[in-house]
Amino acid sequence: MKKILVVIAMLFNILIFGQEKSGAKQFWENLQKQCGKSFIGEVKEGAANETFRDKKLVMHVRNCDKKTIRIPFFVGNDKSRTWVLTYKNDRIQLKHDHRHEDGSEDKVTQYGGTTTNSGSSMLQFFPADQETRNLIPNAAANVWWITLDETSFTYNLRRIGSDRLFSVKFDITKGVPTPSAPCGWKD
Template structure:
């Protein structure tokens, strides 16, 4: 039966039914959209939550890259030292060298940014500092990728092809760097099953 065949007395009821169907259909679409958004952001939020669970703890690591690097011959320790709203700072100690801090920032769009804060012993910024990149997608609960950003390309032209990534599971945290188009690969793995005594404050920290 089409509209022309509906008795006049039933037509308002028909219109109400059609409007209700449209409303329910739009509601379904909205639910799907919101569910998709929740799923989109859940992976980076899960990663952030899992990393935040280590706040205050320090762990020893080992260089596991295929090639050795004499700059990292000392004891390697990461310390999830500062966890503010939307920002986690992780000093990375190499022996007595306390110049390096990884800074992770949670962006409003659900993506995570990685920056490298390098300091001199007197606390002043190194000439090469604040390089890194922002994740191009929400990644997963266990892995986040950070391709070099424009600031990094301007500061270090050779690093334009850098891609950093961090993996995190119940037993280990790895920090990795691959320079596309070259043989450069750096990976250090930290054992999360055995916390160690945190070192002294990194250079430039007042607390």
Template sequence: MKKVYLFLIVCFMVNTANASTPLDSFLLKLKQYCGKSFEGTITAGGRDGDGFTGKKLLMQVKSCGDTIKIPFFVGDDQSRVWVLTTQNGSLKLKHAHTHKDGRPDRITAYGGVSPNIGFSDLQFFPADEETCTLIPYACGNVWWMTVSDTSFTYNLRRIGSDRLFTVTFDLTMPTNEVLQPWGW
């Protein structure tokens, strides 16, 4: 009987060791949309003059290797790319901004690192030191992304203010649009 229990314990340990983390699950869910584009709508925080309201919003899951790159197009502006990379068991989000000629914008590479492995459908990123130095007013930013079978959301909350911004993309309806972000 002891051998049976020992065998079951060893099997459980092997299965647990091979189980993916919530972070791995999140990345796998996101990677299944690689090469596809989706239209989005502002579902929280949009207001006239914010640079987003009233414009076509489109995301593409464009690069899906060790680094996932998701261009985010706002009308004719193709300057934004969300860059996700794993770092010591956590996920790092950086916002890459470029000019039409491919030169980096002076405000680029801001974001944060998730403080833990997150959830299989949610990862969040408090502003890092680089962001606080580059954009002091954004030091209180927290970004988060969600992914499910039907939607992807990009979210921003500025702690200590009423700033909240959410764009929701319908993953059930890919578009045929393929654009190149500036500097790609």
């Protein structure tokens, strides 16, 4: 009975709104609901990495507009990283914006990729793009993915053909105080 009601609701939405929202659009709207909020994370895979071990990890969904969401990712006192998500033509692009304390771009920045399909409301995959391959040849086999549900946001990286795996999970049920501006931003 429940499945029948779900199908009827989907058909109703299609009749009223013209079509069901794509996975990318649903994911985007769900992520925008977190705008302005900050959360503590925990490394789930790749904990041996000295960059992240024993450091406080905070993400801040700091800036959202219709087409762009910027999420600074702080590792201890290091405020150099921002995940930049862009929504265009029912696809989502992920870029990694790395900056120095003075706001200038790091030499390794703007790498990432774009989804190859609309994905799902809770999962988006980003295979490395040509810009990434040109900038970091070894990263040509990178695949990033983000999962988002009612309780967590998880950022993941896998380098296909290697044992490289990194995953950090943020509990989005418990906000934390908003951190100060990341490198290159003004409060």
